[in-house]
Amino acid sequence: MNDHSSFYFQSYEQWRHAITVRCNITLTSEYARTRIAALNDASDTHTKEFAAKYGEAYLNQVIDWFSRAEQEA
Template sequence: MSTHIPETFDEWRHCIEQECRIVLTKEYIEQRLAILRELNHEETQRFIRHYGEHHWQQVVRWFERAQNQWGQTSLIMKEKGVKG
């Protein structure tokens, strides 16, 4: 696994999906956002201590972007009659 800290959405998504082999499902994104948006959550505090507040804010925005893209993809699939 790379020790490079992602600086862009595309780098972050590559890290999550390719290097960590995590599927960015709707449920996974929602779970991560619920934790990362809770400032007093132990995991969020650990993340901020390790990566800093700026990177934490950026990662929250990237998860929100992924959530929006997931929703758009789901809508397109529904419009085309594809079940997913």
């Protein structure tokens, strides 16, 4: 497995900045819920690719960040 850790966001703040500023996405509660559902769907092709590339631990971290964003929306 390749080490992609240099591409990982190290904090919620870094991740949120990338989503909201660099990608210009508004983190609404609806958007967060949609992403949480997709990332929790083990049969989803994109979720499988994400887990294979970055690992289950990072996948779970991103789900947690979307959950936090949903609560903050």
